[in-house]
Amino acid sequence: MESEDEDAGEEEGSDDGEVDEFPEIDTRSDSEEEEEEEVVAGSDEEEEEETDAEDEEDEEETDAESSSEEELRIFPKAKTIISKITGQPKRIYPEIEPDYDSDSSTEDTSNRVGNIPMHWYDDLPHVGYDINGKKVLRPARGDELDKFLETVDDPNSWTTAFDKKAQMDKPLTAEELDIIRRLQENENPDAAYDPYEPTVEWFTGKGKEEVMPLSAAPEPKRRWVPSKWEKQKVMKIVRAIRQGRIVPNKPKTASTKPQFYPIWNEGPSNQPAPLPAPKPRLPTHAESYNPPEEYVPTEEERKEWEATDKEDRERDFLPQKYSSLRHVPAYNHFIQERFSRQLDLYMAPRIQRKKLQIDPNSLIPKLPSPSSLKPFPTYKSLHVTHDKGRPRIVSVSTDGIWAASGDDSGVVNLWEVTVGKVVKSWKFDSKIGSVEWSPRIDVSFLVVGIEDHLHFLVPPFLAPNVLVATTSLLAPATLPPQPATPSPIKWKSSSSDTLDKPILTLTLPPSSGLPKQISWHRKGDYFATVSSTEGQSGVWIHQISRRHSQAPFKKIKGTVQLVLFHPTKPNFFVATQRYVRMYNLAEQKLLKTFQPGIRWISSMDIHPLGDHLIVGGYDRKLCWFDLEMSDKPYKVLRYHTRAIRSLHFHPTYPLFASSSDDGSIQIFHARVYNDLMTDPLIVPLKILRGHRVKDGLGVLAVRWVPRQPWLLSAGADGDVALWCS
C-alpha cells in the first residue's frame, strides 16, 4: 500500500518537480537531502512535461540510492519556488484533495448517525440525520417481488450487500470482493501482506552498532587485567599435570583390576559372624565311578527312579559302574546341581536346628515296673453271659459279694462275684439304663433305672436285720410329711413280700427318657439321676429318707452327660458334652468349669480322696484333672484306639481302669500323694483283652470290686467278666 501511495504521490509530485541528478544521498537526514533536491529541482522548472518513461529511467539510474529514499517518503513531493513577495525560495506542497484516498468521503452519504446499532431507528420514519441535522428519511423499498425482479434485472446483484445505514443495496467494491475471496481460500485477507518479506535489520549490521554505553561508570580493571588467583589455580593444575599427579584422560574405572590386600590383618569387628551356610552332603559309596556291585541298581529300581519326579527322588543320581576311569562320561547335571545349590544358598530359608544325638528309647519315660505295683487284675477268671441283649451296666454291692448287671433286653441279673452263677434275675419291659447298689452297709438294695421309672430292688439272701432295715427304709409304715413344694415325681412303695417286684418305684415325669446314670452320694441318702432327654428334667436329686425329689438346676447349658457327687465335700459335678462344671450344693453356686478339650465326654470318675478327677471322651482322650489346680488337664492320655466308654477308680487300691470300644481294658496305677508338691504317679499296668468287639462296640462298663483288686467288665459281646489278680 505504502509503495502504491508513494507512486501515486510521485506521479502527483512529478508534475512540477524534476528528479534530481545527484546520486549522493546522505541517509542521515532526509530533510537536508530534500533541500538540496529542491535546489536542483528549482533550476529546471520547464521540464515538467517530461514523460513518465523518462522519469522512470532516471529513477532506475539512481536506483541504489533512491530505493531506501522512496520507501521512506510519505508525503507528496514539495515544489520550491521563489516567493514573489519575499524573493526567497519557498516550498509549496500540492493541494490536498479532500476526496483523495478516502472512499466514503466521496460518496453522498448524508446519514451521519455514526456507527450505532441501526435497529434503534427501526420504528422511526427516518434512518438518521445528515450533516445539517436534517432527518434522512427511509427510502422506499419495494416488496419482495420487486426485490426479486431487481435481482433478475441487475447482473451485478449477486455482488451487492444491504447497507443498513443507507437502507439500500450497495454493490461490493473490488477490494471487498477480493477480501471475501481470500477469506474463502483461507488466505490472509490483506492482499498486500507478504509473509516472506525480507528482514529489515534495524539495529544490527555494519554501521548500526550502538556507540554510546548504557552506563557512564568507568570500566573496572578486571575487564582487562588477567586474574592473579585464576593464574594461581591454573598453575596448580599445570604443576600437578607436570608432576604426574593428574593424568589426563585416565579411564577411571573400566580397567581397574581387583586389588588384594591383607583384609584380615586388622581385628575382626564386634559383630558375630553370620552363620555359615550348611555344607553339601559328602558323596557316599554309591556315587563312586566303580561302586561295589550291590549299589548298582537293578532294572526295576532304575525304572522306578526314572518314573519318579525329580523332586521326589531320594538321590539325584543313579549309581553307575564303569570298568575303568577312561569310560566315565561327563556328568550332564553338573551345572544344574551347582545352580540348585546356589538357589538353596540365597532363596531357601534356613533354620538352625539342634541335632539330637540321643537314643530314641531314652525318650520313653522311666516308670516303675508293673510287677512292683501288684496287685492288679491280670486274667479273666469267670464270666456271666447275657443271652438276649448286650449288658450295658454292671454294679457291685458294697460288701463286694454281689454283682448286678443289666442289659438292653430289660434283664437284670444278680450273681455272686466269686461264683459267677446267676441267682436271681429280674425282667423289665424296657431296656436297662442303669443299675447301682446303694453304698450303705446297714441296708442293701439296688436301684434300676428304666424308661421313665426308677425301681428299687431288694436282693435275696439278706441277713434278717438288714432285710428289716431295708424294708423299713424303702417302705416305711409311716410316710414322712409331704414337702412344701410338691414334686412331679411320685414315690410309690409296694408292700408285697415277693422280691420279684420292686419294693419302691419312682415315676419320673412322663417322657423324661431313660435314666442313663445313677450316682449315689457317699452316705447313701441322696442319689442323682441323669435322664437322656435334654433340658430341665434331665438331672434329679432324690432323697430317700424324705421320699422327695428335686431338680437342682432350673436351666443348664448344654446336654448333661454325667453327674457325680464329691466324696467328701458338698460338691456336685455335672459333665456336659464339652465341659465339666463343679457346683457347691450348699451354697448353690458354680465353683469351677473344667475344660478337658474333649469333643464329647463319655465317662467321668473322681478319685476317692476327692482331689483328682478323670474324664474320658468318645474321641479317645483321657484327661486327668487336679481339682486344686488349673481348669486345664494335668495330663492328657490317648492310648485307646477307639472311644473310651467307661472309667472307674478303685475305692481303696491306687488303681483305675478304662474300657474302650476297641475291646480292651487298660489298668493304671494311680498314686496320689498327700503333699501338694508331688505330682500324682500314673503308671500303665496292664491291657486286658478278652472281650470281642461286636457292632463296633467293645467294653461298655467297668467296675472295681470293693476290697479286692478285681475288676468287672460288661462287654458288648454279651459277657460280664471278672478279672482277677
Add this chain to the structure above:
Amino acid sequence: MGRLKQKGKAGAAKAYVTRTSAIKKLQCSLADFRRLCILKGIFPREPRHRKRANKGSSAPTSFYYAKDIAYLAHEPVLQKLREHKAFAKKLSRALGRGEWSSAKSLEDNKPVYRLDHIIKERYPTFVDAVRDIDDALCMIFLFASLPSSAKLSSDLVDNCARLAAEWQLYVIHTQALRKVFLSIKGVYYQAEICDQTVTWLVPYQFTQSIPSDVDVRVMLTFLELYQTLLGFVFFKLYTDAGLVYPPPLDDKKDESGAGVGAFVLQEAKRTTVSLPSTTVKTVENGGKRVSSKDVRQTIKTITAGSETNDVDMVDASQPNEAPSADAADEDFVLHPSASNPQEAASLPTFQSLSSLPHADSSRLLSPYTFWLSRETSRPIFEFLIRSFGGRIGWPATSGSGSPFDETDESITHVIIDRPVIERSEEKEEELERKRRRKYVQPQWVVDCINAGKILLEEPYVQGKILPPHLSPFEDRAGAYDPTAPLHTEDVGMDEEDADAEASEPESSEDEDGDGKAPEKAALAAAAAAEDVAALRAAELEAEAAGVDFGTFEKEARKARKKVKASEDAPTTEEDMNKMMMSNRQRKLYERMKYGERKRTAEKDRLQDRKRSIEKQHKKSSKAKA
C-alpha cells in the same frame, strides 16, 4: 490401664518383611535385590507363624528379617547399583543419539562396585572365610572348564582358571590334600587348610554347555563374589606361606598347555625362618589351638632342619632305599636306624600321636616317579601326585612341561588306563623297561591316598578288573560297610535255615517218636541257654549225650535268633510307657524311629544284595569248575 496394643506393631509382624515390601523399601528392581542378597548373604527366614508375620494373610511369600533389609538399605553396593542404572540410561541415550565420544567417556567412568567390605563383613576372621570356600572352589573349577561365549567373557574364564591353578599350587605346596574320590559327577578333593576341611568337586574334563533352565545371571553374581573372596583368601594363604601373590605366570609355558606348571611360586623376600616344610607342619597341626607344646614343637622342628616324613610301608616289594631316605627325624631316636623304622616308631612323641589320623601320609608318594599314559587325565593326576610328593612326567601330547621323558630310568610306575595288547615285536630295551616298571590303573593312586599307605599293586595292574572304589567320606557310624566281610556263617546259615525250617515240622515229630531223648534234651538246653556259662554247660552236656558239634552249634544259633526275635518284638511294658510320653516327645520318638528303620532297611537291602551276588559268583565259579 496400660497402653492399648495395636495389631501389626510388634512381634513377628514387625520383625519380618515380605520380599515385595523389601523391594519397595529398597526401591530397586527384583534382579538388583537378588544380586544384593547373593552378595550380602541374606536369605529368607521362616517365621514361626507365617500368618502372624504376614499380617493375617496366609498367601505364600518369602520373608526376610526387617533388620536385614534395613542393613541393605545402607549398603554402598546398592548405591552403586542405582548409579549404574542412571549410567545405563545415559549410555543408551548417548548411543541412540550417536554421540560416540560422550558414550565412550561415560563408559570409561562407569560406576563399579567393590566387594571388599562385604568380604570382611561376611567373614570377620580368616577361618570363617576358609570354612566357606567350598562352594567358591566348586564354582571356580566349573567355570574354568567352561567355554567362553557371548554370555561368558573370556576374561572371566581366564580369571577362574588362574584362581583354580593358584589354589592347586597352594595345595601342592603345603601338601594339604587329604582325600580324593573319583565319583560319577567328578573328582572330589578334600584338603585341610587352617584346620578346616575344604571339599571341592572338579568336573571331568569335558566341554560343558550351560543348559537353558539355568539362570546365568545368578551364577555370575555368585562367581563375582567368589572371585573376590578367593582372591583375598589366596592372598592371605600365599603371604602366610611366605610366597608372592599372585604367582607370576610364564606365558610361554601357559600357551603350550603346561597348566598348573605355568605358574612360578616365588618366595617373598623375608626372614627365612619359615621354611616351606615347617609351614606344612604348622598347617597340619593347626587343628589344636596354638599351645605352648606346639610352640616347642615348632622350635624343635626348626632346629631339626629339614624334615621328612615316614612312609607307611606295607608292601615288602618296595625298593629298599625308600625308608632309609625318610628317616624319622621328629621322633626321639638317639640312633636313627635306617633299616628298622618300626623301632623308631615304637617311641611315640606328641607329634606322632597328634598326627595319627593321617599318619604322615602327606609325602606318601615321594619315593616314586610316575609316568602318565596319554589316555589318563593329566590335571587330575599331576595335582594328586605332586601334592603327595611324587614326581610325575607325561607325554608331550598331554601338554608341555614334563620334567622327564618316557625313557627316564627313574620311573617306577606307569599310570595306564587301557586294555593290555600283546605285541610280538618289542625291542629288548622296551621289554626290560616294562619289566622294571609297574603298570597300574589310575584308581591305584587314589586308593593309596585314601588308605594313607601304599597298597599292593597286584589288584590294580593294567587290564585287571578293579576292586570297587569306595568313598573316603562315608564314616557314619552304623552305616553299611561294603568292605566288611559278610559273616560267612550267616551266608551258610541262611541256606541251612531255609532247609531246616522247611523240614522242621516233620523232623520234630519224628524225633519225638524216636528214642533220642537225651540228645533232644541237650539241644533244648542249648536253646534255653541264656548266657555264655549256661551255653558252655549245655555244650558239655550235648557232647556227653553224643550230639556232634555242628548240630549243636546250629541249634544254639537258632535258639539265639529266636531269643533275639522275641527281644525285638516290642515289649509290652515299654509300649505302655510310651503312652505316658507327651505329644511332642512321641512325635520326636516316632521320627527317630522312622529314620532308624529306614537306615537299617537300606543296610539290610545292601547286605542281601551282596549276599545274593556272592552266591551267584560262587555258583558260576562252581559251574566253571
